[in-house]
Amino acid sequence: FDENETEQLAERLEELEPEEIAFALEAMPLEQRLSTWLTLSNEQQIESLTYMRVDARVNIFKQLDTDQLQTLVAEIDVDDLIELLDELPDHIYQYACSRLDLQEKQWLDQALTYDEEQCGRYADHDVLILSKNAKVRDAVRLFTKLEEDAEYQEALFVVDRTGRYVGLLHGIRLLGKPNHLPVVGLIDDEAPVVRGAMDLDEGSDMVARSGYSALAVLDDEDKLLGRLSIGEALENVRRSLESQFMHTAGLGEEEDLFAPVIQSAKRRALWLGINLLTAFLAAWTIGLFEATLQQVVALAVLMPIVASMGGIAGSQTLTLIIRGLALGQITPQTYWTLFRKELSVGAMNGVLWALVIAGTTYLWFGDWIIAAVIAMAIVINISVAALSGVVIPVWLEKAKIDPALSGSVILTTVTDVIGFFAFLGLGSLFLL
Amino acid sequence: FDENETEQLAERLEELEPEEIAFALEAMPLEQRLSTWLTLSNEQQIESLTYMRVDARVNIFKQLDTDQLQTLVAEIDVDDLIELLDELPDHIYQYACSRLDLQEKQWLDQALTYDEEQCGRYADHDVLILSKNAKVRDAVRLFTKLEEDAEYQEALFVVDRTGRYVGLLHGIRLLGKPNHLPVVGLIDDEAPVVRGAMDLDEGSDMVARSGYSALAVLDDEDKLLGRLSIGEALENVRRSLESQFMHTAGLGEEEDLFAPVIQSAKRRALWLGINLLTAFLAAWTIGLFEATLQQVVALAVLMPIVASMGGIAGSQTLTLIIRGLALGQITPQTYWTLFRKELSVGAMNGVLWALVIAGTTYLWFGDWIIAAVIAMAIVINISVAALSGVVIPVWLEKAKIDPALSGSVILTTVTDVIGFFAFLGLGSLFLL
Numbered sequence: 001f002d003e004n005e006t007e008q009l010a011e012r013l014e015e016l017e018p019e020e021i022a023f024a025l026e027a028m029p030l031e032q033r034l035s036t037w038l039t040l041s042n043e044q045q046i047e048s049l050t051y052m053r054v055d056a057r058v059n060i061f062k063q064l065d066t067d068q069l070q071t072l073v074a075e076i077d078v079d080d081l082i083e084l085l086d087e088l089p090d091h092i093y094q095y096a097c098s099r100l101d102l103q104e105k106q107w108l109d110q111a112l113t114y115d116e117e118q119c120g121r122y123a124d125h126d127v128l129i130l131s132k133n134a135k136v137r138d139a140v141r142l143f144t145k146l147e148e149d150a151e152y153q154e155a156l157f158v159v160d161r162t163g164r165y166v167g168l169l170h171g172i173r174l175l176g177k178p179n180h181l182p183v184v185g186l187i188d189d190e191a192p193v194v195r196g197a198m199d200l201d202e203g204s205d206m207v208a209r210s211g212y213s214a215l216a217v218l219d220d221e222d223k224l225l226g227r228l229s230i231g232e233a234l235e236n237v238r239r240s241l242e243s244q245f246m247h248t249a250g251l252g253e254e255e256d257l258f259a260p261v262i263q264s265a266k267r268r269a270l271w272l273g274i275n276l277l278t279a280f281l282a283a284w285t286i287g288l289f290e291a292t293l294q295q296v297v298a299l300a301v302l303m304p305i306v307a308s309m310g311g312i313a314g315s316q317t318l319t320l321i322i323r324g325l326a327l328g329q330i331t332p333q334t335y336w337t338l339f340r341k342e343l344s345v346g347a348m349n350g351v352l353w354a355l356v357i358a359g360t361t362y363l364w365f366g367d368w369i370i371a372a373v374i375a376m377a378i379v380i381n382i383s384v385a386a387l388s389g390v391v392i393p394v395w396l397e398k399a400k401i402d403p404a405l406s407g408s409v410i411l412t413t414v415t416d417v418i419g420f421f422a423f424l425g426l427g428s429l430f431l432l
Numbered sequence: 433f434d435e436n437e438t439e440q441l442a443e444r445l446e447e448l449e450p451e452e453i454a455f456a457l458e459a460m461p462l463e464q465r466l467s468t469w470l471t472l473s474n475e476q477q478i479e480s481l482t483y484m485r486v487d488a489r490v491n492i493f494k495q496l497d498t499d500q501l502q503t504l505v506a507e508i509d510v511d512d513l514i515e516l517l518d519e520l521p522d523h524i525y526q527y528a529c530s531r532l533d534l535q536e537k538q539w540l541d542q543a544l545t546y547d548e549e550q551c552g553r554y555a556d557h558d559v560l561i562l563s564k565n566a567k568v569r570d571a572v573r574l575f576t577k578l579e580e581d582a583e584y585q586e587a588l589f590v591v592d593r594t595g596r597y598v599g600l601l602h603g604i605r606l607l608g609k610p611n612h613l614p615v616v617g618l619i620d621d622e623a624p625v626v627r628g629a630m631d632l633d634e635g636s637d638m639v640a641r642s643g644y645s646a647l648a649v650l651d652d653e654d655k656l657l658g659r660l661s662i663g664e665a666l667e668n669v670r671r672s673l674e675s676q677f678m679h680t681a682g683l684g685e686e687e688d689l690f691a692p693v694i695q696s697a698k699r700r701a702l703w704l705g706i707n708l709l710t711a712f713l714a715a716w717t718i719g720l721f722e723a724t725l726q727q728v729v730a731l732a733v734l735m736p737i738v739a740s741m742g743g744i745a746g747s748q749t750l751t752l753i754i755r756g757l758a759l760g761q762i763t764p765q766t767y768w769t770l771f772r773k774e775l776s777v778g779a780m781n782g783v784l785w786a787l788v789i790a791g792t793t794y795l796w797f798g799d800w801i802i803a804a805v806i807a808m809a810i811v812i813n814i815s816v817a818a819l820s821g822v823v824i825p826v827w828l829e830k831a832k833i834d835p836a837l838s839g840s841v842i843l844t845t846v847t848d849v850i851g852f853f854a855f856l857g858l859g860s861l862f863l864l
Binding site: 011017019021023026027028029057140143144146149151152154170171172175176191197208209211213230231233234237238240241242244245246248249250255257258259261262264265267268269271272273275278279282283286287293294297298300302303304305308309312313315316317318319320323324327329330333334336337341344345348349352353356357360369393412416420 | 449452453455458459460461464522558572574576578581584586602603604606608618640641642643645662663665666669670673674676677678680681682685688689690691694696697700701702703704705707708710711714715718719722725726729730732733734735736737739740741744745747748750751752755756759760761762763766769770773776777780781784785788789792844849852
């Protein structure tokens, strides 16, 4: 991209929604990303940042000086500040706070009583609030003042005299109603409510399943903290599933495609290091059988087959169980049914592939005993793999460790060690 | 669960939304699932089926006889039929069709001109349609006839005399407007439109980013096919990301947690078979160096370390690139930037871990040459892995093969073969 193209791009960006701008910026290498972002208006700069992944966001902040950062946040909206505050340098955050008005400061304090995984932290304060004693006329007036680009604002949030949430008032329910009618009879008090302390994933699922385009977020005393809209719910569902996928490779959902080399290298090094420990454990297992390997070198040639088949079978079960756990579909009542099912699947495939592998091995090395040894090792390893695929993630979940992140490393260690031990152990027993 | 518990459960299910019922049913073993499902009302039976994963759905259909299936679909709504038709036995589908009215048959034919990945197939016909020449009074009348549980129906779809879509009419924009006013001045013609031929993922993203709770789905001639709501968009986004995760283990998103053993074993066998071919390729590579292994057995012990580090490094890059491709964030312009970045990250981690592994190897075997050989092999394999992690998924995407499904098998083959070849080849060169 040369400068001219960047300018053209900037012009096109102006017509886009902030989500789309954020998306386009993330798809640019760092230098071009910054130069494009700098051409945006202050409002677009902030809004696109709130939609960016954390890493991409940080990679922009890092290239701005104090003046630029101060200008950026001088007029920041409190909801945007809550979204960005973890990545802002401390003195910039303090400066942004000092520019908030009293109401906004109160909202900020309220949000900070919840942690980053809770719905209360991100409750959107852009809500239309109506008193329970109001008339249709008042409700209509609120709706007509609504900005053109307001999203998912088809209902008012009705509160009583003490500020407690009562229910929703849908705009379309006001149609054809006389102005002087009290709204109290039109309130929808059946909509579910999200609690501030609720996990963000849980709250998002609730909004998604409710069929409403936004639900109220309440504190312990039923006071309205704000709303959680279906748009934000969708974004949360997306992030949560994306992070599950990225975790399978030890990466985070916030990972920037164009992160600086050093930053990426550092992050990935940790995962490679953990994997190295497990690889050494596997090597050590093989090392126990050095004498056997020296005499029957065919075992060394065939070793990876046993480990690999176990690893694949195990990761199939593991993936299925991780999804089940993430969805909350695995309960103590069904655990043993699943366990038996997966073990049966593993045993069946173990026997099937043991026969195929034994046949091929015999054709290759012309030795029935080696063929029998690898067949036994395959049955053992695939069965153990299936069993571990159920037990490991359930156990990790209980220990509050993310199974998507740690499950596959632990599983591979188990299938490698058991695979090598069974194969070389049986080999030592029958071939020496 | 005994019978009593099943009954209690059924009672509780009645209070739930169909999505929630489907979700609860999927979390039950097959027998209990069927017996619970049978206690539901006809409407709940059908609606819960439409929300279930395909496999779970099929596992219910398979246990019903012709009479039960006919009763089930006797009064089926056309949108539900479109959702279920691929899994219904042919004669039941024909029977259901024969019970549709003329309008519904026309909708069905229209839907079937699109394939299962296209928005036109699943356009929801539950839309409120208004003529462009109508007055506010007519619009209000339509809204007041809307059922209480209508979801994401805050706008009417306005069409002209020839049935062409003109724009949306938001309910709240009618508030305070006189009854005799023509609606034409109140129409929102800025909402994006989804095309029938558009990919389901693309259409869902469009709805999600638009900020509207439903968009019009149009055919080539701008005729209204139906709508795509944010609720369905969220479900599509969820399915698409879940399938990406499941594909990493060669499983499908529709996989039933409690599928019958034989069915699961068959499906997984295929994936294990493909993996076996690649494992034999790796074994064959090792076999080339039998003579070397016989003389330097330490090489056999250390082999898995080289392969494993390459596999992990490669899968990190692969996962990042697969996400980028899925999001559409990798373009020809940025491809080489990414390629260089990932290769640099790989080379850095290659050198770092080569040193650590060389040190450990020296401590273990007391041989500097073996240490040097493994170090070189690690640098080569991790670099090749990083390179393959970029090239393979991009190449697969071009060939229209799903990189999430096939990427890791191909990558592992490459890192195994290159890893073993480099390590044992260098070993033969320097140690014999």
